[in-house]
Amino acid sequence: MRMAELSRVTGVPVATIKYYLREGLLPRGEVTTSPNQARYGQEHVRRLALVRSLVEVGGLSIAAVRAVLAAIDDPAVPLHDTLGLTIDAADAPAPAVDDPLHAAAAARLDAIVAERGWRLSPDPLARRAAIDVLATMQRVTGDRLTGLADVYAEAAERIAEADLDTVTAVEDPETRVETALVGTVLGERLLAALRRLAQEHVSAQRFPPPSRETPCPPPPDPSRP
Amino acid sequence: MRMAELSRVTGVPVATIKYYLREGLLPRGEVTTSPNQARYGQEHVRRLALVRSLVEVGGLSIAAVRAVLAAIDDPAVPLHDTLGLTIDAADAPAPAVDDPLHAAAAARLDAIVAERGWRLSPDPLARRAAIDVLATMQRVTGDRLTGLADVYAEAAERIAEADLDTVTAVEDPETRVETALVGTVLGERLLAALRRLAQEHVSAQRFPPPSRETPCPPPPDPSRP
Structure with a gap:
């Protein structure tokens, strides 16, 4: 055509x-x-x-997409490397900052990784991103938020298992890498959106909104005239 | 000063x-x-x-930060609305697209929301974002990825419970909203990074990398000369 x-x-x-x-x-x-x-x-x-x-x-940069496509198209790149590249390309690289907050955040993250038995490459971009977030949380809100990392890591592992189940089920290698790529990048958006919806639900339960309209009309009440 | x-x-x-x-x-x-x-x-x-x-x-726009701060600073805005605004401001609004893919994605999402018993406001931005992602997944990879939404929704709900536990534990109202805000925006980044790390771990387990160096040196083997 x-x-x-x-x-x-x-x-x-x-x-x-x-x-x-x-x-x-x-x-x-x-x-x-x-x-x-x-x-x-x-x-x-x-x-x-x-x-x-x-x-x-997915919001990826043109350069990130180019790097990922080059890896997909190169049969010499093993699948695991392509997935790793996929994962790294989708990350905005966080600067490696050397201050006490980041050192403490790195120690906290590494403890979680060790406790969960995750075996990782030496310094993946996502590790730096996580450290940067934890250090910022600590700076702005003290200890209040950093404890969430354990809950998040547990959820992340379950999600990653489901992600890889999906990827492994695809037989054609090119389709498989494509699925991994789309799943990583778009899955992140999906997860973020679902978390927001779940937060709205849980938040409405805990702090009932007096001024807001009810989302759905109540069922008809036969005892009412 | x-x-x-x-x-x-x-x-x-x-x-x-x-x-x-x-x-x-x-x-x-x-x-x-x-x-x-x-x-x-x-x-x-x-x-x-x-x-x-x-x-x-967090990567928020100046306009989004301004809207959120105005709500934090306005004592007339109830806490639940502030949290909702926080959540919406942090979302890049997805366009409302009217095509069969989006209609099917909306039906799928609404089924998940109904099954989990989430009570939401009429059309939160995050709903549109989730629909847009699901429609795109369907367009690019067919049915392969959309099934993940159930697993993600379950994980999202557990995460949201932990998020709100953290927020509810803060007594001072201003600090509480601040914590919710930082937790929503930065927590998303943290979750994404941890998912990437977990994916690397699970991926390495399932597709062992023959060419990569082992992340840690093996322990000394006394049986070797």
């Missing part, structure tokens, strides 16, 4: 497709005899859907 | 403090007899730490 049809099929504007081509996020189409009339196939449809989800919904 | 000392105490550069003052994220200091020499107190130190954590680590 030509670019106009690729745009129609995928719902991605032509200008965006051209941008992804320029940025190397989408392979060039097959050149035809007519100049400026490359042909695109199903692999372009699929790749466009992936890129769009990572950029638009 | 003067602005220079406020900067020293908080570690926030003077230019950033002036920016926050201009943007209304920090109340003006007490005006002194000497012009251009406002005085700042402990409430400025505290507010600066809060703003900085929301902007720098």
Whole structure:
């Protein structure tokens, strides 16, 4: 198909497709005899859907998407490395800060990791991100929030098991990596949104809102006139 | 204290403090007899730490921080509304899309909400965000990932209970809202980072990395020469 049809099929504007081509996020189409009339196939449809989800919904940078796609496309990169790269590319790297708050946060995190028996690579980006958050929580709210890390780590492990169950069930290697990638990036958004909804529910239970309308109309009460 | 000392105490550069003052994220200091020499107190130190954590680590926009601070500072806003506003302000609003994928995603989400007995306000931003993620997952990977939503919702509820336990334990109302706010925004980052670490651990268990160095040196083996 030509670019106009690729745009129609995928719902991605032509200008965006051209941008992804320029940025190397989408392979060039097959050149035809007519100049400026490359042909695109199903692999372009699929790749466009992936890129769009990572950029638009996942919020990944163009550079992060490029790094991840390069790893997916390189058969020499073993699956575990691709997953690791996926995971790292989706993280905004936190600066390595060297102060007492960060040192204490690192000790707290490492204790949790050790207690759960997690075996990790030497210094994954996510470790630095977690340390940065814990140090900031401590700075702003003292000890009040940092104790949540244990509950979160336990939940995170259950979630990761489910994530990997899903990934492992996919047989085709390319689809598997794609599933891992989308699951990591979008799953984070899903989890955050569900936590907000759950917070609203639990918060409304504990602090009943007197001024708010009830979300659903009450069932009809037969004892009422 | 003067602005220079406020900067020293908080570690926030003077230019950033002036920016926050201009943007209304920090109340003006007490005006002194000497012009251009406002005085700042402990409430400025505290507010600066809060703003900085929301902007720098939480990634909130200036407008979102301003909305949340206005609610914190308004005694007429009940606590539950402040928490709701906190939760909404921290969300990037997802567009309300009207297509079959989003309709199916909305039905799936509402079924989960109903099954868990969550009582929510009519259309919280987080609901739209979750629907958008589910629709995108479906578009890119078909049914493979959407089944995770049940596991995530269960984990989210346990996390929200812990979050609210922490918040409820704080007696001072202002500190309580501050704790809820920081916990919501930074907790999301913490959870995402811990999920990544847990994924690395589980992934390494299931797809052993042959080429990678072992994270820790093996213990000495006495049977070896």
